[in-house]
Amino acid sequence: MNEHKPQKPKKRFIAGAVCPRCSAMDRIVNFREGGRNYRECVECGFKDEIRLQSEPRELNTRVNSEAQPEEVAPVKLIEPAPAAKVKKVVKGQGADKPTEKGEKPQ
Template identity: 60%
Template sequence: MKKRFIAGAVCPKCGVMDKILNYQDEEKNYRECVACGYKDEILIRPVIKELETRVNRTEEEMQSQTQVIQFPPKE
């Protein structure tokens, strides 16, 4: 079982910062305060969908949305 500290996390019981450990036991995730001994189960929700940006779109998708604009010649 690998335990990791959560940077910047504050214990909900004693209020001390940077004393919270996160670890997984079988299929459940837990957080535990090393300062006061507080322990509870946390629910980690999976990311549902990545936001669409120009970085994660395929070349075909970008080309289908590209429009050619022609400007009138200068007089």
């Protein structure tokens, strides 16, 4: 009574894909059959095996590489020079008096 039927592959549409034969857009489905990936156009019936490339290898960086650590050198801190003092002129109070640099404020 419970007969085991061969399962139909689950087909998924590939958004934005264009058929290489009939140039129909959004008519390509992707499915897996017998351990291989295929694409098929539901418009014209075009069917092709998709040969996927192997996974790209991870790029070597200083974080994941086995390189020897670089020498650690101490950092020299430099004290900033003291800022030149400039008198602030407030409007209405001595606006006609020159500043320390000898210039009249405008």
